[in-house]
Amino acid sequence: MWCFVSEPNGIIHEIFLPRNSVGQECFDKVCEKLRLVEKDYFGLQYNGPNGVRLWLNMRNAMSVQLSGKPPYRLYLLVKFFVKPQELQQEISRNLFYLTLKTFVSHGKIDLSNSQTKTIARLCALTAQIDSGDFIPEKPPQYSTFIPKALYNFYSKTSDLQKDAASEHTQLLRTPVNEAKVEYLHLLANVPGYGIDVFKGKMSKEKCTKKVEICVGNDGVKVYSVSQEYDAKQSREIVKKIVEKRINFEDVSTVSYNNRCFTVVHGSGTQAQRVTYKLKSECDAVALFRTFTEFHTFYQCNTVKRSVVDQCTRTLLGRLVSVVFPSNDFGKTYLFDVQRTRRQAYSHAWNEMNSYRNTNMSRVTAGNSRSGYSVSEFRPVQSPLSRRKCSGSRQKDLAEFEEQNLTDLDIEAMQPEELKKMVRHMQDARICQICMDAEVATAFCPCGHVVCCVECSAMCKECPLCRSQITYAQRVFFPCQ
Numbered sequence: 085m086w087c088f089v090s091e092p093n094g095i096i097h098e099i100f101l102p103r104n105s106v107g108q109e110c111f112d113k114v115c116e117k118l119r120l121v122e123k124d125y126f127g128l129q130y131n132g133p134n135g136v137r138l139w140l141n142m143r144n145a146m147s148v149q150l151s152g153k154p155p156y157r158l159y160l161l162v163k164f165f166v167k168p169q170e171l172q173q174e175i176s177r178n179l180f181y182l183t184l185k186t187f188v189s190h191g192k193i194d195l196s197n198s199q200t201k202t203i204a205r206l207c208a209l210t211a212q213i214d215s216g217d218f219i220p221e222k223p224p225q226y227s228t229f230i231p232k233a234l235y236n237f238y239s240k241t242s243d244l245q246k247d248a249a250s251e252h253t254q255l256l257r258t259p260v261n262e263a264k265v266e267y268l269h270l271l272a273n274v275p276g277y278g279i280d281v282f283k284g285k286m287s288k289e290k291c292t293k294k295v296e297i298c299v300g301n302d303g304v305k306v307y308s309v310s311q312e313y314d315a316k317q318s319r320e321i322v323k324k325i326v327e328k329r330i331n332f333e334d335v336s337t338v339s340y341n342n343r344c345f346t347v348v349h350g351s352g353t354q355a356q357r358v359t360y361k362l363k364s365e366c367d368a369v370a371l372f373r374t375f376t377e378f379h380t381f382y383q384c385n386t387v388k389r390s391v392v393d394q395c396t397r398t399l400l401g402r403l404v405s406v407v408f409p410s411n412d413f414g415k416t417y418l419f420d421v422q423r424t425r426r427q428a429y430s431h432a433w434n435e436m437n438s439y440r441n442t443n444m445s446r447v448t449a450g451n452s453r454s455g456y457s458v459s460e461f462r463p464v465q466s467p468l469s470r471r472k473c474s475g476s477r478q479k480d481l482a483e484f485e486e487q488n489l490t491d492l493d494i495e496a497m498q499p500e501e502l503k504k505m506v507r508h509m510q511d512a513r514i515c516q517i518c519m520d521a522e523v524a525t526a527f528c529p530c531g532h533v534v535c536c537v538e539c540s541a542m543c544k545e546c547p548l549c550r551s552q553i554t555y556a557q558r559v560f561f562p563c564q
Contacts, residue, residue: 085146086154089114089128092161092182107149107420108142114160121435122176124381124428127163130156133366139163139373142420164381165278165301166425168268169528169555172432174261177554181264184271185210191231193276200242201251202270203230207244208251209267213260218252226252262544265554280378282371283309284345284362286327295327297345297360299374301382303331304347306360328358332379340368369418377421384424394418513561515539516547528555 085101087110099113107128115123130150132138140149140158150156162183171177187193188206195203207226215224226248227235238244255263271277282297286306294309307324314321336348336355345368346359362368380391394417397405401414423431497505515521521536527543530551535543540556 085110085156087146087156087158089158089160092159092179092186098155101146104145104147106143107140107146110146110158111140111142118175120173120175120179122171122173122428122432124423124431125162125164125166125171125176126160126179129159129161133364136366136370138366138370141417142422143417144420148416164378164425164428165272166429167555168265168272169557170425170429171268171554172429172436172529172551174552177261177264177268180268181213184268185229188230188271189228191233192281193271193274195230195234195274196237198274200238200247203234203238204242204244204247205251206230206267206270207248208255209263209270211248211252212255212258212263213267217256218249223249224252261552265552269554280374282362282367282374284360284367286358286360293327295360296324297371299371299378301378303329303334304375305329332383335379338372338375340365340372343368345371373418377419380419380421381423381425381428385426386424387421387427391419391421517543524559525556526559527553528557533559 085103085105087099087101089097089099089110091097097114097117099110101109101113111123111126111128114120114128115126120126127142128140129137130140137159138149140146146156160179162180165180168177168180171180184193188195195206204226207229210229211218211224211226223245226244230238230244235244279298279300282299284295284297286293286295286308296307296309298305298307305326306328308327310323310325311320312323330347330349334349336351337346338348339346342365343362344359345362346357348355348357350356360371362371376391380387395415396418397416398414404411404413513522515523515536516534517539518536521538523533523535524537525535525540526533527535527540527546530546530549530553532546532548534547535556537558543553543556545552
């Protein structure tokens with residue numbers, strides 16, 4: 085199979101695969117080219133019937149899902165949006181930024197309810213990332229970074245070019261990576277962040293309403309959509325009203341039948357059954373899949389066996405299964421979510437440290453042949469290592485670190501040894517920058533706990549592993 089996989093910024097990767105390859109094989113090759121370890125947040129999309137973008141199922145054969153003649157066009161995008169501080173790789177943050185930038189420019193994220201300062205800041209950050217520091221003689225056209233409708237709405241009360249230029253000036257000498265992190269943090273607080281939208285109809289009280297079904301990380305919101313004439317604007321505007329909110333924990337069952345998607349929520353006498361009619365059966369299947377995978381990824385601790393095993397069979401596959409029940413012929417899996425949110429973070433953490441440890445051992449042996457550089461995978465290690473000490477205390481700590489705490493017999497220890505242990509524990513609680521206050525913050529995503537609140541506010545990189553800090557989380561020790 086011959087495939088072209090496009091990144092959000094337009095870069096295309098040419099992939100060659102065996103004829104009966106599954107989607108995971110193509111996805112793994114793309115991730116290998118990008119050196120992407122945090123795979124679980126991303127997926128591949130393709131153009132389905134009527135030009136609708138659908139997610140490629142990684143567990144099914146690509147030949148069953150893709151139609152037309154090769155080369156097949158696929159698109160690498162973010163599938164599960166998480167908080168920016170959970171991203172551990174620079175390439176992950178870059179792909180998140182590129183995906184969100186595309187969504188904003190195409191109007192997939194609604195910024196009409198955002199403050200004008202936020203919109204101006206987003207435009208300024210985009211300009212800083214794309215073209216660098218503000219040059220008065222050649223100011224960027226900030227209106228090109230947002231939809232025309234949003235620009236016209238903004239222009240009624242403010243001057244976007246002037247406001248964004250002011251914000252851009254404040255970003256003087258801001259590195260690209262820092263600008264991307266701030267961009268992600270701003271959009272992470274927008275209501276439309278990480279939401280998949282499906283359009284359909286709902287019948288209620290003998291009338292039919294057009295609705296938008298928005299699936300997010302906490303459940304489903306259904307908006308009724310109508311067009312009304314606005315006399316002030318002298319045109320028709322789209323009006324959205326929240327029709328229903330359904331949290332994942334309130335849902336009993338979900339199902340689809342042809343074009344209909346049904347949700348049963350509540351319990352006992354309060355249980356309600358709501359059915360939404362979508363444009364096609366393909367849309368209903370996509371909504372069913374999105375709902376289940378979002379619930380599994382964001383809300384569950386593990387991927388349930390019922391989700392992993394759920395599948396359908398072709399007519400020929402059913403006939404074969406009568407004779408050979410254990411045969412997989414004609415089987416099509418409905419879901420391909422492999423890990424939950426917590427499992428994805430832990431898996432990436434382990435993989436990155438595993439790569440680094442392997443490369444470190446090869447560098448030490450003078451035989452580094454891996455395609456991954458040592459600095460590319462930052463360690464997430466104990467914050468007690470490489471502390472700043474002086475004199476004999478540094479020697480004491482070095483000797484103490486060689487011992488395993490679990491192997492120590494405290495009752496048999498001499499007073500001097502106990503003093504060394506106490507000093508070691510005291511040093512572990514002291515900020516490694518000011519060497520005065522107690523540590524009180526954990527850097528994300530590396531996880532190191534080495535700074536007090538005041539010093540952490542001044543750090544842009546972790547003092548231990550030098551990985552970029554996206555967020556400083558306040559921590560409290562049990563004895564506090």
